[in-house]
Amino acid sequence: MEINRENFRAIIFYNFPRPLSQQECLVELLFVFGTKAPHQSTISRWCGELKHGRMSIIDDPRAGAPKTTVTQENVDAVRKLIKKG
Numbered sequence: 001m002e003i004n005r006e007n008f009r010a011i012i013f014y015n016f017p018r019p020l021s022q023q024e025c026l027v028e029l030l031f032v033f034g035t036k037a038p039h040q041s042t043i044s045r046w047c048g049e050l051k052h053g054r055m056s057i058i059d060d061p062r063a064g065a066p067k068t069t070v071t072q073e074n075v076d077a078v079r080k081l082i083k084k085g
Contacts, residue, residue, distance in 0.1 A: 008038050009046055009057035016050045 008029070015025045022043050029037035 003033065003036065005038075005059075006057050008033075008042075012038075012043055012046045013050060013057055016047060022047055 011029065012025060015028070020028070022040065025047075026037070026040050026043050029043075
């Protein structure tokens with residue numbers, strides 16, 4: 001089973017209002033997902049976010065260059081420059 005960060009956040013979000021400690025949440029995740037489970041510090045950080053009212057499990061936008069800057073437009077522009085050179 002493939003699981004990503006947002007899936008784990010959804011599980012933490014689900015467990016947050018339950019009467020589970022952060023440690024108990026970690027134990028459940030480790031039981032099901034083994035070494036793929038998030039670290040205890042990740043669970044703690046997300047519980048803190050939820051405690052302060054965060055309602056989204058999606059990453060917030062970040063400043064800086066996007067993760068990928070390769071677009072067909074960029075590829076075409078570079079090819080055009082190479083041909084001119």
